[in-house]
Amino acid sequence: MKTRSKVYQLENELKWETVGEGVRRQIMAYDGQLMLVKVEFKKGGIGYMHEHYHSQATYVASGVFELTINGEKQVLKAGEGYYVEPDAIHGCVCLEDGVLIDCFSPVRADFLTAK
């Protein structure tokens, strides 16, 4: 397990990991303080409700998603985003194929040990 990524994350070096039906991800830049993750969803793909101690900031790079954060629902489209405070229960359903850019602080060490 490396404690930080390379400086550049290039298309031909990035690996996809399947994390659910219609959901796969690429680990992008990270160090101990933060981690950026690209998550691609097919329509109907689900990010099941979960929680973690990390702060999370997410950008909707493409597609349409229905989010639920602490019981509050919102439909988001490309260009929009959301914030998940530590321990907030959150999840999403993909309404149109798309990509979420998740940023966590501190690093999701569980994502690295799973590699």
Added chain:
Amino acid sequence: MKTRSKVYQLENELKWETVGEGVRRQIMAYDGQLMLVKVEFKKGGIGYMHEHYHSQATYVASGVFELTINGEKQVLKAGEGYYVEPDAIHGCVCLEDGVLIDCFSPVRADFLTAK
């Protein structure tokens, strides 16, 4: 100055700030630990060489950019990304209109006080 963003960042509530010629940004999700910023560049727009104590992870959402980080140059296209360690001198030139998603840890408090 608020210490954290709203849960949802919606298109009709986001404000653009011009930060240079052909460069503007929107502050997206943040708290004390992290901040996500959308930066839109027109071709020829420049992110001048600079440094900061924050860790930075960036995703190229669209366009083509030439990066320089600690003297190492790389051309990046949509879907790729980069990591900037604290105090690393870095900058970019936009080669084709595009958007960078910058994530910082901790928060860029200087971006908030400038609002």
